[in-house]
Amino acid sequence: xxxxxxxxxxxxxGCFLLASATIAAQGRAARREPTPNDxxxxxxxxxxxxxxxxxxxxxxxxxxxxxxxxxxxxxxPQRLEKDDKGVWSVTVGPLVPDFYSYTLTVDGVKTIDPxxxxxxxxxxxxxxxxxxxxxxxxxxxxxxVPHGTVRIEWYxxxxxxxxxxxxxxxxxxxxxxxxxxxxxxxxxxxxDEDSGWSTIGRAGxxxxxxxxxxxxxxMLVVMPNGSMPRAANxxxxxxxxxxxxxxxxxxxxxxDIIPFVEKNYRVLANRENRAxxxxxxxxxxxxxxxxxxxxxxxxxxxxxxGVSQQAQADFEKRNADFLxxxxxxxxxxxxxxxxxxxxxxxxNTSAKNLVALLDQHGIKHEFHESxxxxxxxxxxHYLNDYAQLLFR
Amino acid sequence: xxxxxxxxxxxxxGCFLLASATIAAQGRAARREPTPNDxxxxxxxxxxxxxxxxxxxxxxxxxxxxxxxxxxxxxxPQRLEKDDKGVWSVTVGPLVPDFYSYTLTVDGVKTIDPxxxxxxxxxxxxxxxxxxxxxxxxxxxxxxVPHGTVRIEWYxxxxxxxxxxxxxxxxxxxxxxxxxxxxxxxxxxxxDEDSGWSTIGRAGxxxxxxxxxxxxxxMLVVMPNGSMPRAANxxxxxxxxxxxxxxxxxxxxxxDIIPFVEKNYRVLANRENRAxxxxxxxxxxxxxxxxxxxxxxxxxxxxxxGVSQQAQADFEKRNADFLxxxxxxxxxxxxxxxxxxxxxxxxNTSAKNLVALLDQHGIKHEFHESxxxxxxxxxxHYLNDYAQLLFR
Numbered sequence: 085x086x087x088x089x090x091x092x093x094x095x096x097x098g099c100f101l102l103a104s105a106t107i108a109a110q111g112r113a114a115r116r117e118p119t120p121n122d123x124x125x126x127x128x129x130x131x132x133x134x135x136x137x138x139x140x141x142x143x144x145x146x147x148x149x150x151x152x153x154x155x156x157x158x159x160x161p162q163r164l165e166k167d168d169k170g171v172w173s174v175t176v177g178p179l180v181p182d183f184y185s186y187t188l189t190v191d192g193v194k195t196i197d198p199x200x201x202x203x204x205x206x207x208x209x210x211x212x213x214x215x216x217x218x219x220x221x222x223x224x225x226x227x228x229v230p231h232g233t234v235r236i237e238w239y240x241x242x243x244x245x246x247x248x249x250x251x252x253x254x255x256x257x258x259x260x261x262x263x264x265x266x267x268x269x270x271x272x273x274x275x276d277e278d279s280g281w282s283t284i285g286r287a288g289x290x291x292x293x294x295x296x297x298x299x300x301x302x303m304l305v306v307m308p309n310g311s312m313p314r315a316a317n318x319x320x321x322x323x324x325x326x327x328x329x330x331x332x333x334x335x336x337x338x339x340d341i342i343p344f345v346e347k348n349y350r351v352l353a354n355r356e357n358r359a360x361x362x363x364x365x366x367x368x369x370x371x372x373x374x375x376x377x378x379x380x381x382x383x384x385x386x387x388x389x390g391v392s393q394q395a396q397a398d399f400e401k402r403n404a405d406f407l408x409x410x411x412x413x414x415x416x417x418x419x420x421x422x423x424x425x426x427x428x429x430x431x432n433t434s435a436k437n438l439v440a441l442l443d444q445h446g447i448k449h450e451f452h453e454s455x456x457x458x459x460x461x462x463x464x465h466y467l468n469d470y471a472q473l474l475f476r
Numbered sequence: 477x478x479x480x481x482x483x484x485x486x487x488x489x490g491c492f493l494l495a496s497a498t499i500a501a502q503g504r505a506a507r508r509e510p511t512p513n514d515x516x517x518x519x520x521x522x523x524x525x526x527x528x529x530x531x532x533x534x535x536x537x538x539x540x541x542x543x544x545x546x547x548x549x550x551x552x553p554q555r556l557e558k559d560d561k562g563v564w565s566v567t568v569g570p571l572v573p574d575f576y577s578y579t580l581t582v583d584g585v586k587t588i589d590p591x592x593x594x595x596x597x598x599x600x601x602x603x604x605x606x607x608x609x610x611x612x613x614x615x616x617x618x619x620x621v622p623h624g625t626v627r628i629e630w631y632x633x634x635x636x637x638x639x640x641x642x643x644x645x646x647x648x649x650x651x652x653x654x655x656x657x658x659x660x661x662x663x664x665x666x667x668d669e670d671s672g673w674s675t676i677g678r679a680g681x682x683x684x685x686x687x688x689x690x691x692x693x694x695m696l697v698v699m700p701n702g703s704m705p706r707a708a709n710x711x712x713x714x715x716x717x718x719x720x721x722x723x724x725x726x727x728x729x730x731x732d733i734i735p736f737v738e739k740n741y742r743v744l745a746n747r748e749n750r751a752x753x754x755x756x757x758x759x760x761x762x763x764x765x766x767x768x769x770x771x772x773x774x775x776x777x778x779x780x781x782g783v784s785q786q787a788q789a790d791f792e793k794r795n796a797d798f799l800x801x802x803x804x805x806x807x808x809x810x811x812x813x814x815x816x817x818x819x820x821x822x823x824n825t826s827a828k829n830l831v832a833l834l835d836q837h838g839i840k841h842e843f844h845e846s847x848x849x850x851x852x853x854x855x856x857h858y859l860n861d862y863a864q865l866l867f868r
Contacts, residue, residue: 088843119584143537143583191535192511195587201600205593210602226639231630236674238623238684247618259740282628292630348651451480 120169126199127186127214133178135216137188139198142170144191151186153179156427156457161189181218182461185211185284204284206275207311213284222293223468224286229296230256234288239344243336244313250341251278252349253288253305255295264350266357266475267304269337270467271366273388278309284460290468300471304351308341310366330372337373338380356418359474361385363463364430371399371438375406382418383474387466388425388458390434391441400441410446419473420449423466427457512561518591519578519606525570527608529580531590534562536583541566543578548819548849553581573610574853577603577676596676598667599703605676614685615860616678621688622648626680631736635728636705642733643670644741645680645697647687656742658749658867659696661729662859663758665780670701676852682860692863696743700733702758722764729765730772748810751866753777755855756822763791763830767798774810775866779858780817780850782826783833792833802838811865812841815858819849 121140128136137149148161153176164172185204187194196203202213215221232255241248255265270287272280281287287305294300312329346353360381362370367389374384391399406413420442424435431453439451452469456462513532520528529541540553545568556564577596579586588595594605607613624647633640647657662679664672673679679697686692704721738745752773754762759781766776783791798805812834816827823845831843844861848854 088845121584139585141583141585144585145535190582190585190587191533192513193531193533193536193582193587194590195582195585196602198586198601201597201602203595203597203602205595208593209590210588210593210595226630228632228639231639234628236626236628236680238618238680240620247620247623288628288630453480 136175138173147172152459181221250308255302268359271362273364281307359383363387375403378416390438407445423452425456528567530565539564544851573613642700647694660751663754665756673699751775755779767795770808782830799837815844817848
């Protein structure tokens with residue numbers, strides 16, 4: 085009656101371990117006493133919007149906290165204080181209701197909060213996340229409204245000759261019916277990857293909430309991985325956002341990503357129904373692709389990015405047609421939406437220089453200066469404002 | 477020509493910071509010297525399948541490594557050794573090609589590896605992941621084959637009165653055509669959530685690779701969140717896998733999850749085309765739901781779980797119809813697949829006791845004993861073997 089098998093798929097693990105380490109560790113495990121760590125809560129978000137961070141590190145000599153709400157404030161990492169049980173803590177705020185990211189540094193080692201499983205993954209490291217709930221964060225919160233779907237898609241990239249991943253948001257009801265939708269191609273910044281807009285960026289929730297209030301047109305949001313693997317012939321130290329990487333991404337976008345989306349999804353495949361938008365490195369990628377491809381994109385967003393004075397001559401040369409025919413450009417451009425935080429280091433060096441350049445050439449655009457710095461706090465708000473203007 | 481706006485959506489952040497901390501931190505940032513951390517690689521997987529872990533922690537007095545490949549080996553955490561630059565390291569292996577999880581503990585603080593962005597999220601903490609590539613791991617690797625889609629779905633749970641999330645794998649080609657598919661409901665273990673089967677569990681890749689070789693029937697794999705929020709009236713200290721939580725999950729599955737899937741996806745909504753399978757806590761949930769719902773499920777998998785002698789009387793009482801009518805049960809059951817690792821603490825206490833109970837009542841089943849312990853190393857292999865038998 086019973087079919088019995090013994091499965092064998094590899095050597096038993098563990099034989100490489102040193103016997104001394106083994107015995108010592110077993111001894112430790114058996115002796116383990118309760119510690120304050122067992123019941124520690126961190127972060128502890130209080131009703132008054134103050135937030136307490138705690139970490140049990142009795143042997144540490146310094147613990148500091150870095151959070152994205154500190155950026156642009158002139159403040160650096162904040163020190164935690166140790167109590168007599170070895171628990172370090174600090175209370176910040178009150179913070180404006182929103183989502184925030186942070187890391188802890190224990191004796192010089194940057195780490196995530198061991199008590200907080202909510203994280204934002206990057207290419208080489210992770211940050212923790214937390215929510216301060218409240219009215220100001222309602223636009224990005226997980227609400228009891230109809231939810232679209234975020235799809236994790238792997239595709240074979242011909243440009244990069246490897247499997248690559250993107251995240252795609254489809255609006256509620258996409259799977260029922262035969263409607264075709266416009267597409268926003270939404271790019272992340274340096275150090276991040278394609279999950280960022282769905283974790284710390286909360287793109288799906290922002291779209292869900294806008295759609296529930298009929299404030300935006302239903303659309304797909306395609307969030308590719310803009311962090312390029314290093315080219316075999318790349319010079320050592322070439323930055324991820326450099327021109328060569330931008331061109332590799334442009335090829336990947338135009339030859340792989342957009343064709344994949346238009347083959348596999350019910351989308352409106354024309355310029356009036358395509359938007360391209362990116363933040364920071366993704367803003368640079370947008371500026372690399374969009375002005376020379378107005379036949380493909382009618383809506384452009386450039387966030388926390390721009391054109392530096394140093395790069396201006398090259399930009400003008402490569403985009404001569406875009407800049408020197410304002411009548412034609414302005415007729416094709418449905419929207420060019422530039423946003424930057426007033427505390428963003430790139431505000432004066434790049435974003436405002438781009439605005440001046442566009443003014444000089446008579447290219448129509450919107451310029452939105454917000455509070456804050458070079459952080460996701462801004463980019464979520466920009467998406468909320470910008471998505472309402474698309475495909476109108 | 478330029479539309480300019482000043483956005484205001486909250487108070488400027490940072491005003492709560494102490495001036496002294498601010499100035500000290502700015503001083504530190506300005507003075508920052510290069511450290512060995514800047515170029516540190518961890519984990520460093522070598523061609524001979526040995527793996528070196530490194531962390532820069534010059535002030536630490538003890539760093540240890542815990543990995544799932546150690547489980548069941550009798551080994552506990554392994555110590556790292558510090559060099560004169562403050563870099564701690566240890567080399568393990570060679571390891572059988574596979575995916576592995578680990579954490580580091582620095583002076584008693586459990587943390588993830590700051591240099592490794594690959595993680596598996598849990599309910600309250602995270603583990604790092606890495607791959608040792610090789611032939612033995614080909615079944616679960618990201619290959620250049622057609623890929624299905626993993627969809628992150630939020631739905632409104634009537635049982636729990638909150639937005640809840642599940643992950644759903646749809647096979648390649650799902651979006652083209654009108655075919656209806658069978659469904660595997662695949663449950664995770666205690667401490668995990670619905671992303672686990674798509675990160676450390678690699679369910680989508682395992683299915684992609686099986687389908688590319690035509691070794692499995694195309695199916696949806698629905699991976700719900702089995703970690704129940706604590707009920708308002710739950711006794712303090714009630715375990716997540718306890719009977720009350722199991723019943724809450726059963727309600728959620730039968731009243732919310734399955735109806736959501738069958739409303740929103742093109743699936744075959746009958747017992748011959750539904751499988752339910754879970755590991756550890758999810759195996760307990762499977763045993764709570766499946767035997768009394770054979771009208772809904774013809775395929776059952778119970779992995780690294782079972783029925784303890786202590787729980788046997790209650791199990792027999794609640795499943796009297798299932799156990800006492802073997803002819804009827806065996807006619808309805810297309811497959812009951814039990815798997816456990818020989819080093820799993822539950823092997824002898826629960827899994828083999830379940831097998832004996834089924835033998836005693838004449839209920840047909842398969843029992844697969846594998847190497848290893850209570851780890852995802854086993855569960856990925858079980859999925860690979862089990863999925864090939866489904867819906868035949």
